[in-house]
Amino acid sequence: MRPMYKRIxxxxxxxxxxxxxxxxxxxxxxxxxxENIKKVQENGVEIAVVVGxxxxxxxxxxxxxxxxxxxxxxxxxTTMNALAVADALEELGVDVRVQTAIEMRQIAxxxxxxxxxxHLQKGxxxxxxxxxxxxxxxxxxxxxxxxxxIEADIILKASLVDGVYDCDPNIYxxxxxxxxxxxxxxxxxxxxxxxxTAASMCKDNNIPILVFNLDHPENIxxxxxxxxxxxxxx
Numbered sequence: 001m002r003p004m005y006k007r008i009x010x011x012x013x014x015x016x017x018x019x020x021x022x023x024x025x026x027x028x029x030x031x032x033x034x035e036n037i038k039k040v041q042e043n044g045v046e047i048a049v050v051v052g053x054x055x056x057x058x059x060x061x062x063x064x065x066x067x068x069x070x071x072x073x074x075x076x077x078t079t080m081n082a083l084a085v086a087d088a089l090e091e092l093g094v095d096v097r098v099q100t101a102i103e104m105r106q107i108a109x110x111x112x113x114x115x116x117x118x119h120l121q122k123g124x125x126x127x128x129x130x131x132x133x134x135x136x137x138x139x140x141x142x143x144x145x146x147x148x149x150i151e152a153d154i155i156l157k158a159s160l161v162d163g164v165y166d167c168d169p170n171i172y173x174x175x176x177x178x179x180x181x182x183x184x185x186x187x188x189x190x191x192x193x194x195x196x197t198a199a200s201m202c203k204d205n206n207i208p209i210l211v212f213n214l215d216h217p218e219n220i221x222x223x224x225x226x227x228x229x230x231x232x233x234x
Contacts, residue, residue, distance in 0.1 A: 001039070001040075001043055001221055001224070001225045002043075002225060002226075003040065003043050003044065003045045003224050003225065004224060004225060004226035005045060005153040005154050005224060006044075006045065006046060006153055007045070007046040007047075007048075007120060007150065007151065007152050007153055008040075008045060008046070008047055008048070008152055008153060008154055008155075008156055008224060009048050009049075009050065009143055009146060009147035009150070009152040009154070009155045009156070010037070010047060010048070010049045010050070010155075010156045010158060010220070011049075011050050011051075011052075011139070011140065011143040011155055011156065011157045011158065012033070012049060012050070012051045012052065012081075012085070012158055012214070013052050013054065013158060013159045013160060013214065014051060014052035014053045014054035014055040014056065014077065014078070014081055014139075015052070015054045015055050015160060016029070016033075016158060016159065016160060016214040016215075017029060017030055017033075017051070017055055017081055017084065017085070018055035022055065023055055023056075024055060024056070025055070025080075025081070025084050027084075027088065030084060030085060030088045031088055031091075031092075032217040033085075033088075033158075033214065033217045033220070034085065034088040034089045034091075034092055034094075035092060035217070036217045036218055036219075036220040036221050037049075037089065037094075037125065037220060038089065038092050038093075038094050039220075039221050040220060040221055040224045041094065041123070041125060043224075045224055046120040046121070046123075047120075047125045047126075048116065048120060048125070048126045048127075048128065048146060048147075048150055048152065049082075049085065049125065049126070049127045049128065050127075050128045050131075050139055050142050050143040050146055051078050051081040051082050051085060051127065051128075051129065051139070052078060052081070052139045053074045053075070053076075053077025053078040053080075053081060053139065054077075055077070055081070056074075056077035056080060056081075057070075057073050057074050057076075057077040058074070067135060067136065068135040068136075070135075071131075071135035071136065072135065074131070075101075075102060075129070075130040075131055075133070076130075078129045078130055078131060078139060079098075079100055079104070079107075079108070079129040079130055081129070082098045082100070082108070082127045082128070082129035083098060083107065083108070083129075085127055086098050086127055089125060094125055095122075095123065095124045095125070096124060096125045096126075096127060097109060097116075097119045097124050097125070097126050097127070098126075098127045098129060099111040099112070099115075099116055099126060099127070099128055099129070100128075100129040100130040100133075101128070101129070101130035101131060101132055101133030101134075101142070102130045102133050108129065111128065111130075111133070113149050113150070116128075116146075116149075116150060117150055120150065128142065128146050132145055137197065138194070138195050138197070138198065140157075140194035140195055140198040141194075141195060141197045141198040141201065143155055143157070143194075143198065144194070144197075144198040144199075144201040144202050144205075144207065145201065147202075147205075147207050148201065148205040148207060152207065154207065154208050154209070154210060155202065155207060155208070155209045155210070156209075156210050156212070156220065156223050156224070157193075157194065157209055157210065157211045157212070158212060158213075158214035158219070158220065159211065159212075159213070159214060160213065160214070160215070161211070161213060162177070162212060162213035162229075162230060163177045163178065163179075163211055163212065163213075163230045163231035164177070164178050164181060164186075164191055164192075164193050164211050164231040164233070165177050165178070165191075166178070166189070166191070168192075177231065178191075178231050179228075179231060179232070180231065180232050180233075180234070181193075181231060181232070181233045181234075182233070182234065183199055183200075183202060183203035183233060183234070184203070186199050186233055187199055187200065187203070193209065193211055193231075193233055194209070199233075202233075208232060208233060208234035209232070209233040209234075210223050210229075210230050210231070210232050210233075211230050211231045211232075211233070212229050212230030212231075213229075213230070
């Protein structure tokens with residue numbers, strides 16, 4: 001492969017790590033994802049990863065629970081996923097560091113921007129857990145924030161859909177997929193690429209986003225190689 005990018009931020013959906021069960025962790029699903037991350041890393045690409053936590057917990061489904069506490073539980077879910085992905089990568093012989101936005105020193109490094117960048121420069125994969133460390137912000141916003149902080153060339157948003165549509169393709173069979181979009185169109189049309197805070201941050205910092213389907217883990221390699229998959233927002 002010929003990588004198009006020097007440094008990427010890979011946003012992994014929590015549900016994508018659960019496989020067909022859509023809950024918990026499925027190493028039959030995680031291992032192929034990590035094998036393709038390793039292929040990209042072996043070609044000289046610096047890789048940071050932000051993981052969601054939807055395979056364990058979603059704050060919006062927590063009922064009457066206090067929103068701040070619900071979001072804190074979600075942050076713990078992202079940490080479990082970060083550790084699981086780190087473990088799978090290490091089993092493949094990859095050097096990995098997990099950093100969390102909320103300190104839990106016994107199991108991960110605290111997030112320090114300069115240290116994260118230094119890890120990347122040394123060829124280590126850095127996985128960010130706990131989102132931004134603040135309630136009311138999604139892990140998509142965390143991905144946008146971390147991408148801006150580490151000066152990533154692009155955000156690769158690996159999810160359960162193969163791009164951005166004008167409406168939900170799971171509900172509307174006539175949904176139209178976009179190949180390219182501008183951030184202004186995403187915000188004006190309220191398209192569900194990521195939440196508006198994350199989209200605005202990417203727009204303000206000129207960080208493109210490629211949305212693609214993780215059901216085929218080799219799409220990670222294709223995305224970094226610049227192949228025509230998914231939807232690019234720039």
